[in-house]
Amino acid sequence: MLRIERGHFAETRLDGLLVALLYAWPGPIFEGRGELQAVIDERADADQRAALERVLHGGETAEAATHWWVFRAMSDVVHPTLYRPIELELDIDARRARATIPGVLTGEGRPIMPPHSDGEHRVRIQIPGGIEFETAEIGSATSRSGTDSAISLDLTDSYGQFNRLHHNGEGVVHG
Template sequence: MSLSVRAAPQQGDCRGFEVGHIVRGRFGDVPLDGLCYALVYAWPGAIYEGNGEMQAIVDERADGQQREALTTVLHGGETEEARTHWWVFHAMSGTVHEPLFRPIDFTVDIERRRADVTIPGVLTSTGRPIVSPATGEEHRVRIDIPDGIEFELAEIGRASTTADGAISLALDDSYGQFNILRHSGTGVVH
């Protein structure tokens, strides 16, 4: 399960992050169940224009093998070319900051479009549903991408995020998505 927050390049740049909790997963023989991860990124324009920067943050509870495995995954390593968003983000980033190993406090309710994440000294974010300015009621909007490189179905919401690490973020009421990721080295598992 994950939360992704991105500010669209309406003002020239594209900045955001994603955070996830691995319910069940492995990298080769390395179990990853129960661990969290985050990825913070920024590009001076649209992602496909490149010249971006990124930083992986891995759950401090991970042992050495798990840290190496998650860093490899988040950098798109051992993935077929352009088959996951992590591969694309890494390929479009000229600067890849050293990974951090920190506690990650993350809760998400995809159905209700709500999430909270705290990575002490690095990032805080709150995700919530889109609300109609006319009625004050919550909207439910989904993106369905059957052949995408990130997810199949995402619930769309809004989020506010601050990050003070190698990549700073100050996103207020920006785009947020809530989804389940199912990936392998060949891309999204359908």
């Protein structure tokens, strides 16, 4: 799930829009045979929808420069994009999120809780030359797809990731 704080595709402004991507693979991602479905904020106009669909499917990215390009290349099935209302509450630094796309997805993210205390683990992944992000806060996530989703998800206390993305057509803007 993404909230675009500030962004554009050519002259098309994307500020404030929300998107989600659902993926599934039968094994490791690099083996392919996956499927994906994009969900774009219903508030997006026709130009914004076209721009976002192109970006989310890796269509305007240098080869292998972003995770969107790689995930699309590893997905044999691309389900039709959905245009729905999306609700997102997000606090990256606190590692907390709640997301709802009626009929499609519900999800919640939270910090990793150690079994031996009431505290929270704080874990980060740093990938200075990565194709998705530079730094991600790691948490625990629960996601369930709805009847309108082409991809079935039922994950409890799974891997959760919270990060800020800064991309252009060449990939991650570093620094």
